[in-house]
Amino acid sequence: MTIKEYKSLFDELYVSLCLLSNKYLEDLDVAKDVVQDVFLKIWEDKIEFENINNTKAYLYTSVKNKSLDYLKSKRYKSTDFLSARKLEKVETESFFLREVVVIEASSIVEKAINELPDKCAAIIRLSLKEYTVSEIADELGVSINTVKTQKKIAYKRLRPLLEEYYFLIFFVLNIFK
Known part of the structure; x- marks a missing residue:
């Protein structure tokens, strides 16, 4: 993926992915960090996609998983109380x-x-x-x-x-x- 293709993908999906992550985390700043981490990973790993649908599916799933990982992390649990019921719902x-x-x-x-x-x-x-x-x-x-x-x-x-x-x-x- 060229830098131009990568930037185009980022520009097209960044806001939507942040909104998705924020639905899980209820913290827009952390959600932005999660999405940036996902984009950084696909850049560093040089992940190639066959088409936009595969790309979107991968990115949405990655953001979901990274958001859930954050919710389950010790750092998050030590600063915020997340009920087991809410975690089950968002999973x-x-x-x-x-x-x-x-x-x-x-x-x-x-x-x-x-x-x-x-x-x-x-x-x-x-x-x-x-x-x-x-x-x-x-x-x-x-x-x-x-x-x-x-x-x-x-x-x-x-x-x-x-x-x-x-x-x-x-x-x-x-x-x-």
Whole structure:
């Protein structure tokens, strides 16, 4: 893997992997360290991947395992109390898979939103945070009609961008609430 490919991989997955690790550790600084350690290992060991799906699977699994190792470490146990029940919960495959699906779906939606004009993107992001139309108008200093119009434009442009991911996004939004 060239330095350019490695940097591209890091830039694409770093945030998602930190979010995953943070779900286990509930400490963003430690989560960032875990992810950096995983990337350092693939660089030092010169690990090659056949395709992006293999790469993602390897990285998500490595971050999960490294996060769990941290939770089980003596250093962590001596500073934080982690109940056996919580550790059992985060060690399950269903916890891991749920978090990966949520993170991947969020990443897909965010990439699509980034394709929108700035005003449309800002309105959709506030909508996703459950702001009302009037709250969005107040926040952005625009009229309610502008918000409604921009939302229609955004939905019209997002639909084709997210069409192939409809079932995944629907599943995440409705099942994992």
